[in-house]
Amino acid sequence: MRSKFHQHFRLQIASDVLKALVVVIAIVGVGLSVSHAESRVTGHWEGQIEIPGQPIAVKIDLASNNNEWTGTIDIPTQGANDLPLSAIHVVEEDGSVHVKFSILDIPGNPTFDGKLQDGAIRGTFSQGGATFGFQLSRERVKVPARPQEPKPPFPYKIEEVAFQNGTVNLAGTLTLPFGDGPFPAVLLISGSGLQDRDETLVGHKPFWVLADDLSRAGIAVLRVDDPGIGKSTPHPKPPTTADFATDVEAGVAFLKQDARIGSVGLIGHSEGGLIAAIVASRSSDVGFIVLMAGPGVPGAELLRKQNERIFDAAGIAGERKQRLLTLLDRLFTILTAEDMGEDERRQKVEAIVRSQLEINGVPPAKQDEGQVQALAEQSLTPWMRYFLTFDPRPAFEKIRIPVLALNGDLDVQVDTDQNLTAISAALEKGGNQDVTVHRLPKHNHLFQRALTGLMNEYGAIEETISPEVLDLIRDWVLSVAQ
Numbered sequence: 001m002r003s004k005f006h007q008h009f010r011l012q013i014a015s016d017v018l019k020a021l022v023v024v025i026a027i028v029g030v031g032l033s034v035s036h037a038e039s040r041v042t043g044h045w046e047g048q049i050e051i052p053g054q055p056i057a058v059k060i061d062l063a064s065n066n067n068e069w070t071g072t073i074d075i076p077t078q079g080a081n082d083l084p085l086s087a088i089h090v091v092e093e094d095g096s097v098h099v100k101f102s103i104l105d106i107p108g109n110p111t112f113d114g115k116l117q118d119g120a121i122r123g124t125f126s127q128g129g130a131t132f133g134f135q136l137s138r139e140r141v142k143v144p145a146r147p148q149e150p151k152p153p154f155p156y157k158i159e160e161v162a163f164q165n166g167t168v169n170l171a172g173t174l175t176l177p178f179g180d181g182p183f184p185a186v187l188l189i190s191g192s193g194l195q196d197r198d199e200t201l202v203g204h205k206p207f208w209v210l211a212d213d214l215s216r217a218g219i220a221v222l223r224v225d226d227p228g229i230g231k232s233t234p235h236p237k238p239p240t241t242a243d244f245a246t247d248v249e250a251g252v253a254f255l256k257q258d259a260r261i262g263s264v265g266l267i268g269h270s271e272g273g274l275i276a277a278i279v280a281s282r283s284s285d286v287g288f289i290v291l292m293a294g295p296g297v298p299g300a301e302l303l304r305k306q307n308e309r310i311f312d313a314a315g316i317a318g319e320r321k322q323r324l325l326t327l328l329d330r331l332f333t334i335l336t337a338e339d340m341g342e343d344e345r346r347q348k349v350e351a352i353v354r355s356q357l358e359i360n361g362v363p364p365a366k367q368d369e370g371q372v373q374a375l376a377e378q379s380l381t382p383w384m385r386y387f388l389t390f391d392p393r394p395a396f397e398k399i400r401i402p403v404l405a406l407n408g409d410l411d412v413q414v415d416t417d418q419n420l421t422a423i424s425a426a427l428e429k430g431g432n433q434d435v436t437v438h439r440l441p442k443h444n445h446l447f448q449r450a451l452t453g454l455m456n457e458y459g460a461i462e463e464t465i466s467p468e469v470l471d472l473i474r475d476w477v478l479s480v481a482q
Contacts, residue, residue, distance in 0.1 A: 038064050038090070040097060040116060041062055041064075041090050041097060041099060041116060041121075042062050042063055042064055043061070043062065043138075044059070044060075044061050044138070045059070045060045045061070045062070045121065045136040045137065045138065046058070046059045046060070046136065046137065046138075046139065046140055046141040047060075047120075047121075047134060047135045047136035047137055047141060048134065048135065048141065049125045049132050049133075049134045050132050050133040050134060050135070051132050051456060056075065056456070056459075056460075057075070057076055057141045057142075057143060058073055058074065058075055058134075058136075059073065059074040059075075059076070059141070060072070060073050060074075060085070060136060061073075062085075062088070062090075062101075064090070069088035069089075069090060069101075070084070070085070070088070071084070071085035071088055071101060072084055072085060073085055073103065075459075076143040076144075076203055076459070083103060085101045085102065085103060086101070086102055086103070086104045087100070087101060087102045087104065087111075088100070088101040089101070096115045096116060096117050097115065097116040098114075098115055099112070099113075099114055099115065099116055099121050099123075100112065100113045100114070104368070104370075104371075105370075105371070105374070106127070108127040108130075108357075108360070108362070109126075109127065109362075109368060109371065110125065110126070110127040111125070111126050111127070112124075112125050112134060113125075113126070114134065114135075114136075119137065119138065120135055120136060120137045121135065121136040121137075122134070122135045122136075130360075130361070143203075144203070144459065144460055144461070144462050145462050146203060146204060146205075146462065146464060147462060147463075148209045148463065148464045148465065149205060149208065149209065149464070150208060150209065150212035154175075154212070154215075155178070155216060156175050156176060156177050156178060156215040156216065157174075157175070157176040157177075157178060158173060158174075158175055158176075159173070159174045159175075159176060160172075160173060161173070161174045161222070161254070162231075163250055163251065163253075163254040164250065165246055165247045165249075165250035166246075167233075167236055168227050168232070168233055168234070168235055168236075168247065169231075169232060169233045170224050170225070170227065170232045170233075170247060170250065170251065171197075171224070171225050171230060171231035171232050172197050172222055172223055172224035172225060172232075172251075173197055173211075173222075173223055174220065174221070174222050175211050175212070175214075175215040175220065175221045176215065176220045176260060177215060177218045177219070177220065180260065181220075181259070181260035181261065181262065182259070182260055182261055182262035183218060183219065183220045183260060183261060183262055184218075184219050184220070184262050184263050184264075184265070184287075184477065184478070184481030185219065185220035185221065185222065185255050185261045185262070185263070185264050185265070186214065186219060186220075186221055186222070186264070186265045186266065186267050186290070186477065187221075187222045187223075187224070187248060187251045187252060187255065187264065187265075187266055187267070188207045188210065188211065188221065188222070188223040188224075188267050188268075188269075188272075189244075189248055189266060189267065189268035189269065189272030189273075189275050189276055190207070190226060190269060190270075190271075190272050191269050191270030191271045191272050192270060192271040192383075192387075194226045194227075194228055194229045195225075195226050195229065196225050196226070196229050196230045197223040197224055197225045197230060198223065199223075199269065201446070201458065202458045202459030203459050204446065204458070204459070204464045205464065206269070206446060206447075206464055206465055207223045207269075208223070209464045209465050209470075210267070210465060210470065210473070211223055213470045213474055214473070214474055214477065217474050217478060218478070219474070219477055219478070219481070220255075220260070220261055222251060222254075222255060224247075224251060226244075227239065227244075227247060237382075238381060238382045238383065239382070239383065240382050240383050240386035240387070241271065241274060241275060241278070241383065241386055241387055241390060242278070242386065244271075244275050245275050245278040245279050248266065248275055248276070248279045249279055249283060252264055252266075252279065252283060252285050252286060253285070256285050262481070263287035263288070263481050264285060264286060264287055265286065265287050265288040265289060265290065265477060265480075265481065266279060266280060266286055266288075266289045266290070267289070267290040267292065267473065268289070268290070268291060268292065268294055269292040269293060269294075270292070270293050270294070270295075270413070270414060270445070271295065271387075272292075272294070273289075273291035273292060273293065273294020273295065274294055274295045274390075274392050276289045276290075276291060276294065277289065277291070277294065277392050277395045277396055277399065278392070278395050280395075280399050280401060281394075281395040281396070281398040281399055282398070286401060287401055287402075287480075287481065288401050288402040288403070288404075288477070288480045288481065289399070289401065289402075289403055289404070290403075290404045290405075290406070290473055290476070290477070291403065291404065291405040291406065291423065292406050292447060292469075292473075293406070293407050293408070293411055293413070293414040293419075293445055293447075294392075294405065294414070294419065294423065295392055295414060295419055296392060296393065296396070296418070296419035296420065296421070296422030296423035296426065297391070297392070297393070297418060297419060297422045298388070298389060298390060298391045298392075299387035299388045299389070299390060300332045300336070300388045300389070301418070302414065302415075302418070302419065303328070303332075303388070304325065304328055304329070304332075305415045305418050306412065306413050306414070306415065307324070307325065307328055308321075308325060309412040309413075309415055309453075310412050310413075310454070310455075311324065311325075313412050313452055313453060313454050314454065320359060323359050324356065324359055324360075327352050327355055327356055327359075330352060331349065331352050331379060332388055334348045334349060334352070335349070335379060335380070335384065335385050335388055336385065336388055336389055345380070346376060346380060349376045349379050349380060350372055350373065350376045353372050353375045353376050353379075354367060354372055357372070392426075393422060393425075393426040394426075396423055396426035396427050396430065397426050397427070397429050397430035398430060399427065399430065399432055400430070400431070400432055401432075401434070402434040402435075402436075402480040403427060403432065403434065403435045403436070404436045404437075404438075404472075404473070404476045404477075405420060405423050405424070405435070405436070405437045405438070406437075406438050406440060406447070406469065406472065406473075407419065407420050407438075407439055407440065408439075408440045408442075408443025408444050408445065408447055408450075408453070409439055409440065409441050409442070409443065410442060410443060410444045410450050410451075410452065410453030411443070411444055411445040411453060412444075412445065412453045412454060412455075413445040413455075414445060416439055420437055420439060423437075424437055434480070436476060438472060440466075440468065440469065443466060443469070444457065444458070445458075446458055446464075446465070447465050447466055447469040448461045448463045448464070448465065448466060449461075449463060449466050
């Protein structure tokens with residue numbers, strides 16, 4: 001689960017997914033000495049942040065107009081393009097040029113601070129208390145390939161479709177085998193956070209790869225932009241998981257009215273698996289479900305385990321780890337308290353954010369108040385408060401249709417032992433006799449073959465979904481679809 005929460009209750013490093021965040025440009029005057037350095041610094045730079053074992057490639061463009069600097073940064077492996085830079089300083093000193101800039105609206109205030117010497121900019125990158133080296137030059141950096149991304153010609157039809165859920169207009173793509181049908185069909189459900197129809201993440205398009213594989217095998221696939229993304233319109237009020245479930249029900253109804261479609265199943269990734277369970281527990285139109293790292297326990301339990309695994313994998317241990325987990329427990333208590341006023345709740349959440357930043361190396365004097373408020377706002381959403389308390393196990397107990405549940409044992413976001421165990425127990429308690437469970441060695445949350453499972457690997461790995469997982473899903477769907 002790409003949690004809206006874990007991003008600021010763990011060590012904030014350069015590998016955070018940045019594509020959905022907006023950065024404010026702040027143009028800073030750089031003094032009289034900048035004119036001499038201007039021609040040496042302006043233009044295109046490429047290089048990397050030297051995170052041990054997992055360097056992050058970056059592309060930076062800097063421009064100056066009348067001593068006013070602007071710039072943008074791309075982080076290809078994270079799908080981040082043209083993020084504006086701010087607080088840009090370029091000053092000539094002691095025979096070299098000091099270059100410094102930040103991305104202010106990213107948690108942890110990521111900052112590059114270096115010097116231009118011998119045609120390269122070298123220095124330190126810092127974010128949320130973590131510090132790494134970086135280097136930039138005029139040479140091009142090779143970006144990881146995406147060999148699985150589908151390319152034409154395609155042996156199936158591709159149709160742009162649209163349907164409604166109340167006032168929400170939902171747009172997507174239907175890939176459909178050639179012929180009259182009826183064909184078995186699946187609706188793909190993305191994880192938390194607003195995702196496009198391909199579930200685009202760090203340069204990967206997992207749902208496009210999955211849809212292509214299934215449709216080549218004779219299975220129709222509907223993938224849809226989340227409300228408020230792409231061509232889909234937003235919900236009138238901030239939505240929760242329950243609202244997303246009604247979007248999926250509208251998608252199922254759309255497929256069922258198509259004479260070319262036979263049985264309809266759901267494939268949900270991360271929170272999408274939770275949504276699939278909700279819909280399947282109350283709809284007779286769903287014939288089967290596939291859970292790709294689906295939650296099996298209440299959100300508070302899942303997020304605590306998620307953060308604990310991320311801390312362990314990132315080497316955060318001892319007193320620091322315990323202090324962060326204690327803050328996490330305190331936050332959950334505050335967010336779910338029913339007898340607390342909203343002003344008091346907000347103040348307490350902001351205090352926890354400040355404490356977390358301090359533990360991660362950002363002293364109070366250097367904390368940005370706007371950042372504190374933005375991080376607190378992420379925790380105070382209706383989605384978060386609903387997710388923390390929702391227990392999916394009663395929904396699983398009601399499901400009688402075939403279920404395929406998959407998890408990677410390196411998944412640090414939806415722990416395999418915690419969630420597969422809970423899902424299996426709930427389905428068994430409800431009497432479901434058609435359950436297939438696979439724990440996949442060396443697979444991460446995106447079902448890539450990985451080394452650590454940490455999120456900073458996602459973009460660096462060329463593989464989008466491992467062939468083993470594609471084969472498992474395709475063959476199982478064909479075996480159960482009627």
